[in-house]
Amino acid sequence: MGKIVEIKGVNKIYGTNHVVKDLNLSVDEGEFLTLLGSSGCGKTTTLRMIAGFEKPSSGEIKVEGESIDEKEPYERDVNTVFQTYALFPHKTIFANIAYGLKMKKVPKEEIRERVLKMMELVQLSGFENRYPSQLSGGQKQRVAIARALINRPKVLLLDEPLGALDLKLRKQMQLELKRLQKKLNITFIYVTHDQEEALTMSDRIAVMHDGVIDQLASPTEIYEHPKTRFVATFIGETNTYDGCVTSIKDGIATVTLENGAVRVACGEDFSVLEYSTVSVRPEKMRFSKEPKEGFELVAVVKDYIYVGAVLKCLVALPNGNELKIERLAGQELPTIGKKIYPYWDPQDAVLIHNESHSIFKALDEIKLV
């Protein structure tokens, strides 16, 4: 598998606003890669730079090994599906989908054949003579995708394409998009702020935060082994505790928190006395009525939230911090107001470097010397 898109040291600066910071990213051929992040993190700007609507302030973007910095959008072999669909309101659905081929001066007969085939693929047969205003949101979305895909782009760029659809339609379109991508074997670069969408569809996810890629990995890796506190909290729900590593033994660190010590598996890049964050997913949390060895947390059950398949239990630590514990509905849970001892399998928790504390760490080291 070759690299189809390579982004090397790309920066984008608007005035005093540094939107994309020294970005490096390579995308494999046939891959479904998602740029995930909250609004303003630079994900859409990155996509627009690949499409050619924005020029990088510095750095280089290559498609199939060839630099495209000097190419105008209409010269690039990539196509975009816009967030607002951007269908031409004065053209029929047929003319909308045929637009790219018409620009390439493909013979009329072939255009007709390919458009009809593409419309069948996205389940829009029979809509040729309608106008975009006569379609529903989901149908417009399909037209937008068909209009881009018919050009057989090397890369398809999708800018939050499902953002305007309702939840049910969105879920359905997610699966359809994934199916299309596998069937046509086209590289997709997909921008979204919806972490669930990213987890469902992607081969790899690049979590962007403040113009930088925090972590680039498979959905499983991102969910189970987040590298930064942002990734841990942005993807799925989690409980985080800030504390200091007090000892490490056999790959298990004991971290002392404000409310007592806990145990967590850690990599070799952690050292004793390092400030760090422990992240535990609610579904990995356990609790007992007796204290567990290595865990000193004590909490009081405050409330239950029923969300269908699961039951969420809110418990409060003595310092007021709340934790979430998730259980399948039907499983036994302590009554509200009872005292419990939260714990977890150290392998189920993740230890994350706490960069915001690095200065304190440095100060502490000086003191120790």
Add this chain to the structure above:
Amino acid sequence: MTKEKSKHNFRSDVLPKLVTVGPVTVLLLCLVLIPLILVGVMSFCRTDEYYNVVYKFTFTNYAKLVSPDYLKIYMQSLVIALLTTVMCVLVGYPFAYIIARTRSRKKKLLYMLVIIPFWTNSLIRIYGWRTFLGNTGWFNKLIMAIGISKEPIEFLYKTGTTVFGMVYCLIPFMILPLYTAIEKLDDSLLEASSDLGAKPVKTFFEVIVPLTASGIFSGSIMVFIPCLGYFFVSNILGGGNTDMIGNLIERQFKSANNWPLGAALSIILIVVTLLLVKLYQKLGGDMDDLGV
């Protein structure tokens, strides 16, 4: 009971309408409808030997209007109005496009460039042009000073100059609706067109022009119709060589002193205008766009 109710209705429904819409209605009645009826009636009257209007019904005014001399002037009017409209589109479109697409503070400045002359009396401006373009005017002096021509060039009293004056006076009416239409253009449509492989020229004709057609359309109506009636432009710059319907009307009311004939001409102009507006509506134009 019913009496009380009707009283209540008067206070809550009728009175506010009377106070708000009433004065405007009276004003419109006095200043538009009654004069219009007067013109209509007069167009079917004749004059005595002292040019006084005699209120006796006749078709002679309308019969006169189909004579070849008049028909020639109608044609000339239409040609000049059409030329003016086309020139306004060609000159106004790029300008409106630049104003609408400029994102910086220059936008306001450019906009003012259109609006400020619009606020100045056009009669004065046209007189200014006559002085400027005349045989002893600055423009000819400049031409002779540079040595382009030894003799002053005759600019005035030509169709081209009249069209120039019309374009000059009426171009804001073209630029403003165009500006509104272009401003509404969704950037992502232009990006989509480029993304799908269309070069800028293709994007212009495939996307920009069709989507701003309403602006071109209403701008054209707003230039074409007043152009038929702007008699002073062809008077001052055309000097009688480029007479239009407006000039004919003006002459009947002033020098020729034949008010009934002038009234009949006015009625013709009103009918032509209404037909054009009707056509505009039929072709899908929005009446609100004409109310700039």
